[in-house]
Amino acid sequence: MTATELNPQQLLPGEAPVRLVDESGTPVQAEGFELPASGVLRELHRSMVLGRRFDRQATALTKQGRLAVYPSSAGQEACQVGAVQALGAGDWLFPTYRDSVALVTHGVPPVEVLELLRGGWHCGYDPYRYRAGPQCTPLATNALHAVGLAHAARLRGEDAAALVFVGDGATSEGDAHEAFNFAAVWGAPVVFFVQNNQWAISVPLDKQSKAPTLAHKAIGYGMPGHHVDGNDAAAVYAVTARALSEARAGNGPSLVEGLTYRMDAHTNADDATRYRLGDEVDLWRERDPLDRLAALLRESGLLDDASAHAVDEEAEGLAADVRAQLGTDVHLNPDELFAHVHAEPTRLREQADLLAEELPAEQEEI
Amino acid sequence: MTATELNPQQLLPGEAPVRLVDESGTPVQAEGFELPASGVLRELHRSMVLGRRFDRQATALTKQGRLAVYPSSAGQEACQVGAVQALGAGDWLFPTYRDSVALVTHGVPPVEVLELLRGGWHCGYDPYRYRAGPQCTPLATNALHAVGLAHAARLRGEDAAALVFVGDGATSEGDAHEAFNFAAVWGAPVVFFVQNNQWAISVPLDKQSKAPTLAHKAIGYGMPGHHVDGNDAAAVYAVTARALSEARAGNGPSLVEGLTYRMDAHTNADDATRYRLGDEVDLWRERDPLDRLAALLRESGLLDDASAHAVDEEAEGLAADVRAQLGTDVHLNPDELFAHVHAEPTRLREQADLLAEELPAEQEEI
Amino acid sequence: MGQVTMAQALNTALRDSLRADPNVLVFGEDVGALGGVFRITEGLAAEFGEQRCFDSPLAEAGIVGTAVGMAMYGFRPVVEMQFDAFAYPAFEQITSHAAKLRNRTRGAVELPMVIRIPYGGGIGGVEHHSDSSEAYYTHTPGLTVVSPATPADAYSMLQEAITAADPVVFLEPKRRYWTKAEVELPAATEPMHRAVIRRAGTDVTLLAYGPMVATAMEAAEAARTEEGRDVEVVDLRSLSPLDEDTVCASVRKTGRAVIVHEAPVFGGYGAEVAATINRRCFHYLEAPVARVGGFDIPYPSPKLEEHHLPHTGRILDAIAELQWEEDR
Amino acid sequence: MGQVTMAQALNTALRDSLRADPNVLVFGEDVGALGGVFRITEGLAAEFGEQRCFDSPLAEAGIVGTAVGMAMYGFRPVVEMQFDAFAYPAFEQITSHAAKLRNRTRGAVELPMVIRIPYGGGIGGVEHHSDSSEAYYTHTPGLTVVSPATPADAYSMLQEAITAADPVVFLEPKRRYWTKAEVELPAATEPMHRAVIRRAGTDVTLLAYGPMVATAMEAAEAARTEEGRDVEVVDLRSLSPLDEDTVCASVRKTGRAVIVHEAPVFGGYGAEVAATINRRCFHYLEAPVARVGGFDIPYPSPKLEEHHLPHTGRILDAIAELQWEEDR
Ligand SMILES: Cc1ncc(C[n+]2csc(CCOP(=O)(O)OP(=O)(O)O)c2C)c(N)n1
Ligand SMILES: Cc1ncc(C[n+]2csc(CCOP(=O)(O)OP(=O)(O)O)c2C)c(N)n1
Ligand SMILES: [Mg+2]
Ligand SMILES: [Mg+2]
Secondary structure, eight states: OOOOSSOGGGGSOOSSOBOSBOTTSOBOOBTTBOOOOHHHHHHHHHHHHHHHHHHHHHHHHHHTTOSSOOOOOTTOHHHHHHHHHTOOTTOEEEOBTTOHHHHHHTTOOHHHHTTTTTTSOSOOSOHHHHTBOOOBOSTTHHHHHHHHHHHHHHHTTOOOOEEEEEETGGGGSHHHHHHHHHHHHHTOOEEEEEEEOSEETTEEGGGTOOSSOGGGGGGGGTSOEEEEETTOHHHHHHHHHHHHHHIIIIIOOEEEEEEOOOOSOSSTTOOGGGTOOHHHHHHHHTTOHHHHHHHHHHHTTSOOHHHHHHHHHHHHHHHHHHHHHHSSOOOOOGGGGGTTSSSSGGGGHHHHHHHHHHHHHHHHHO | OOOOSSOGGGGSOOSSOBOSBOTTSOBOOBTTBOOOOHHHHHHHHHHHHHHHHHHHHHHHHHHTTOSSOOOOOTTOHHHHHHHHHTOOTTOEEEOBTTOHHHHHHHTOOHHHHHTTTTTSOSOOSOHHHHTBOOOBOSTTHHHHHHHHHHHHHHHTTOOOOEEEEEETGGGGSHHHHHHHHHHHHHTOOEEEEEEEOSEETTEEGGGTOOSSOGGGGGGGGTSOEEEEETTOHHHHHHHHHHHHHHIIIIIOOEEEEEEOOOOSOSSTTOOGGGTOOHHHHHHHHTTOHHHHHHHHHHHTTSOOHHHHHHHHHHHHHHHHHHHHHHSSOOOOOGGGGGTTSSSSGGGGHHHHHHHHHHHHHHHHHO | OOEEEHHHHHHHHHHHHHHHOTTEEEEETTOSTTOOTTOTTTTHHHHHOTTTEEEOOSOHHHHHHHHHHHHHTTOEEEEEOSSGGGGGGGHHIIIIIITTHHHHTTTSSOOOOEEEEEEOOOSOOOTTSSOOOHHHHHTSTTOEEEOOOSHHHHHHHHHHHHHOSSOEEEEEEGGGTTOEEEOOSSOOOSOTTOOEEEEOOSSEEEEEOTTHHHHHHHHHHHIIIIIOOOEEEEEOOEEETTOHHHHHHHHHHHSOEEEEEEEESTTSHHHHHHHHHHHHHGGGOSSOOEEEEEOSSSOOOGGGHHHHSOOHHHHHHHHHTSOOGGGO | OOEEEHHHHHHHHHHHHHHHOTTEEEEETTOSTTOOTTSTTTTHHHHHOTTTEEEOOSOHHHHHHHHHHHHHTTOEEEEEOSSGGGGGGGHHIIIIIITTHHHHTTTSSOOOOEEEEEEOOOSOOOTTSSOOOHHHHHTSTTOEEEOOOSHHHHHHHHHHHHHOSSOEEEEEEGGGTTOEEEOOSSOOOSOTTOOEEEEOOSSEEEEEOTTHHHHHHHHHHHIIIIIOOOEEEEEOOEEETTOHHHHHHHHHHHSOEEEEEEEESTTSHHHHHHHHHHHHHGGGOSSOOEEEEEOSSOOOOGGGHHHHSOOHHHHHHHHHTSOOGGGO
């Protein structure tokens, strides 16, 4: 009756979240995990600084009306950067609307990441080029796509894995459950990374789940569940890297819960003061993931004023690029409305003609 | 971050399924549970004998074309009878298509239980009269209805609980997950009883789930999970009774997995030889839940030839009644097609008239 | 009360219903402390407490499915789907359960519940935030489907939906949430199932509902000033059932009809209206019933939605093509 | 091959497709060892192995959602929904993802997948086993929706659906699974998107698809013998897109049309056909387009389904009411 060969206890998360660097930036021991190599740590730091700067720039752009909406991930950089840096060359990323920093870290050009959010095309990048699914709004739905894709890769004999981000709130959706289960039953190479930022818009975690931790869900599917300090980029990297390599090695999926916090409101359109207290935010401000990694790097001699400055410069450059590229209004060609509905657009010809007749009239009006 | 006050380990099922009577009918110890009182044991036995006879009769009726379809629960009597006998007077039952024996045990007249399956009205009984939801075909969907109803009862200050049956296969559905989670978050008084009969039509458990046991799912919702020998009616009764009383006491939902076996094919229309081996069935035949309880009762002097005979007689009477009542074709009044679509049938008047015009013509033809 | 937005009218209808009947419950995603992403439930949790207005876990089948159970037990749950496309995960619960339970139990189980869905586009929402899915619900027997177009109707129809004995899919035209009108609340308008003539006219009947009623009114005005046509505008209000008598009386009078909605035309609700008019008014029609709707494409990017959604120009074009005597 | 049932034709189409293209995968509930509850996948797991034809866990959103992922990766998954109403849990994945992913990615992601759904009634199934949900899918842009009516078409259309570049909802008329016809497989019939004249006639056009084509043919025969009417029968085959040209050519010739389907009439697919005919053939029509369908009720008990489903008598009545000259 027991479907797994493992001792069930091994599927449970550890007593405390895995942590490799404490809040003051001091390395700590975590059984089974090692502090990533210096190069990785430096890269994590650099990506987080770039990510934070990108995020702040995007938020600023909403104020100027240049983005339709922006869900900030300020405070969640360690999760997004740490997990993405752990991806191998053949691995895929399946992001949500909140994972802009993850996508930027993954190599998708910032302006392509923001295409959706500025009200442009639904997906600003070619998923195959970057091995990244479209930013997904219907919650938890793309977890199933990730499972299907990862299973497909395995059927082809390729050792690619898929990393899919899910919010704490999204774990409540039926699709999350079905994705966890299909992956486990098929042994699909998927890592489900739950960014538990404590809130789903205005709903706090304790109205979302009574689980001891969200990582405790994993055992119900017969896969390992891990929880990790989601503001410790080194730990996120180490745990995700191992989960991904297990997946690639054919040992099946796992669930990683990163404990973090959404510092901003749900999106720029949301007003978080309606439902949460400032002191909670203040508390988490002290746990800033960038400060923590920077402290470690400084302490270990991996970062000095000059190299920190260089990263900051790079970040400013990135922000300036984003400003420049988003500074003008995006122009979409209305003809394209009909271009990608079906492989053969013929059945929409009549409607396209109707629109085409209107357009010159409008042009003249301008 | 921990949503529950309980020690997480307490939410996990025990090492082995709870068992109070072993396969030879000898009482065994199970920590925290006691053998039910003699009266209960006798009643469990009686209901199982009646249930088995009812089930065999229903199966026979399919061969005579008197039922449209019948999903037998032969072999699962201990789960259905044990769990239902544990219900209190104000509690509700939410059955699936397979839970005919549960409904009969619950007091629903057999002919009303078979109404759906003979191709009559969708629900043969008044749910309020028997505190039983309609037999539910779309899998796991009524688990949500049970949660809503139980929560509603609690909002009214009543201490009713709801018992909902779910199959092993149905645990894969998103609705099962959402039901588990809503119940846990709301602390709704629900007991989810998973009848793990090892098969979902032709799909064996290990293609359905890799969980160590299905009871291990519970911890992922922060509710206790129990597994129980599903062919031991005494154990099923004891575990379910406690789960129900915890629920009624305001301690929230729980999940009980009963390990049992579907002795027959999925329904009379199915051919199980296409996908499972005879020796598996034979193995389970030796674990017959009726034999086991009868052995215990005989051993303890609670059952003798005379009382066994009396129960058999009663069962024969029930079967004879079922035969008599199902012996003639059910006649449904076509007018009623329009009667219960909306509270006010007016909008269907035209269609009802069309049908009414046809009917006399047809009558004449007869 | 003076100037009232549709959002305020809906909020007041919920408040008054919660006050009037202790069986009314309001729940869904973010409807508690936040008051809903559109603020339709603002202040209700504070006034009526967490037992009567509460946040649920994030799962739409869960919301509708538990509402079914509560309604079985005598409550009148009013649930909110956050956006139109996010109601799709609840499709099974709506279609196979909410819609059918009365029928399945021969009337023993009544489900007085309301599923509120902010629907349609025009607010610059990114993908999956602007669908119009009325046709999925109107084709499902057992559901009542309505959509208000004005603040007064929003109030009155929501109240009536809450007191109705059957499940109501209540489609709220989100782009009109902030439209103001002079209304005294409580407002009592025509019964929910009745269509209403918003503007009388003799030349052509413009049929619309929800978000497109205001657009139809603008088009009617433009048709008068620009083309000298006298357009009658019918606000359907109830999509299922459809108030055929009011629709047909108007079309028999004018002899011409245009139905307008945001949803794609193919297989859209307008097809039913056109087919019904053709069946019942065939000999009165001077021209085929025209349908003006969204294109048969997934809802596009915000930057292009103006090209997708019906607008005055497109309605005027449709009217112009109705085979007028002078063109013959 | 001689006499072939529709079930056998579908099975052969799957087998031939699996043979022809290693990217074709077949999965769903009970499609492996059992061969599906209707035996459409019989023998495929044995012939092609568990990697190519396999049972999935029991969850429809899961099946469609993972198929989307596999299609993204270049496979051609063919998934089975066990019965029509059991596809509803997958509605979100079908509507918001399968239908839209090409559009969302500006054509970068192509989803060559087939969702097979045994649909309709007439087999004495208890509740939730006999729904006709074509209207939900036909109203969803991005989906191709087809339904074969004969064994030859079942073979040919399923093969074409599997090679198509876009997601196809393939509706199998379950009551016709055991209908035999003389066919040589592989059979090549008209392209999937084309409607076909099954019987030529001059008086009235009967439009049907899937399970109702055989009923329409019977009715046409009865109309000839009983009423002396010469009925043309058009098998639509493809519901979305609709082959408007074939339909309109026939209706322009006959001047009268009746559309038949099992689904409830209100908001059903017939409304689209009627509205399209009215728009494109208005001046050719001698009478309004009639719709014959199921009643606007949840699918009833097996004992009553004969009263619910369209039958010859009802089709003849609809034809009789088409305002014939002799009645005027
Ligand atoms: C199926 C679905 N339902 C509802 C929504 C609306 N919605 C968007 S984000 C959100 C909260 C998500 O919370 P969580 O999963 O924790 O992710 P976070 O926003 O915190 O990153 C909701 C309810 C949606 N996008 N999809
Ligand atoms: C939503 C849904 N999908 C598919 C089915 C078809 N179906 C009926 S029973 C069944 C197997 C159920 O297995 P399980 O839950 O283990 O219950 P059991 O039949 O063994 O009692 C399936 C797939 C259904 N009824 N509902
Ligand atoms: Mg969150
Ligand atoms: Mg089972």
